[in-house]
Amino acid sequence: MEPPERPARGAPAPWDDPAATPLVVFDAVTKRYGAETAVAELSLAIHEREFFALLGPSGCGKSTLMRMLAGFETPSEGRVLLAGQDLAGVPPHLRPVNMLFQSYALFPHMSVEKNVAFGLAMEGRPRDEIGARVGEVLRMVKLDGFAGRKPHQLSGGQRQRVALARALVKRPKVLLLDEPLGALDRKLREETQFELMALQERLGLTFIIVTHDQDEAMTMATRIAVMDKGRIAQVGTPPVVYEAPASRYVAGFIGEINLVEGRVAAVEGRRVTVATAAGDLAVAEAAESVAVGEAVAVAWRPEKTRIVRAGEAISNGRAVMSxxxxxxxxxxxxxxxxxxxxxxxxKAAVANASRSVERPLAAGDKVKLAVTPDALILLVR
Known part of the structure; x- marks a missing residue:
């Protein structure tokens, strides 16, 4: 059966549609290990056909959350639902979920074909069905000529594809990817990201990836949940979490940022002027209401910063820092x-549009930095 078409361009995304039913729901989930709380009263909804990323540093609870969905961990409190079913008491092998681990966990004594077929064989599937499904997924991951090889005869990227084929062959509703590209070199990792995106689009499955790599999450995900100490700091599409971070933590975790503390000096509608050590910074569109005298931060991205030599002129309307x-x-x-x-x-980041080897500015040069009010972000938390 062909996967359903994605919503037409301009149509509301399922997570913005109040009538849409999520596929995966974490309902006030808490997970404790003795006195330590790994996940704290977390609620999250993930929709069908999303490529969803759980992003955060080590120890933030993202892998624990995924393992509760897979059935390898049990919530201390709250519920995990899949397609409306409470998964409490359902063992991992009976959940329509499969997991791709960073280590790949391939059987070294088995061929590629037998590694991929293992889960179906354990279910007692007929031999002809196993053969057909294994052949289908090997073609899908471009390994149909490698069926007879052993894992040690494959490259790292090929072993990763075998593990992916083994996870897909059981046709799960949700594929969980736990740091799946961490063992690959940078170039292969980037190539594999786009292959996974194309595969997810073609199959029409829901992919949930755990990663600490911001670029990986920004590249692949339809939405990102940024996690911190067992809680969700922000959920949004990649452009939203990058351009409109909800807190100092999210702003600092996603990409590079300039962040300056200060106090509100003036409020005119949504335009807020903040007094900082770098001078008065006027934020054109504040996302939250603030009062004069309130402690806040102003942030902006390095690539939105213009840098010129100290003697050069900068157009009006920009905040200028020497x-x-x-x-x-x-x-x-x-x-x-x-x-x-x-x-x-x-920081200021400048695109290298020419092939000049010499940098126009060097350490020790006196400069001016300029940023427009609409590039500034007001952060209260």
């Missing part, structure tokens, strides 16, 4: 400048 280049980082596609300004360490 400083000295401290470090320069050349990253091929862009150059990042670390600037000391009013006792703060700020």
């Amino acid at each position: 400083g000295t280049v401290h470090d320069v980082g050349y990253l091929g596609g862009r150059t990042t400048y670390h600037v000391e300004a009013s006792g703060l360490r700020l």
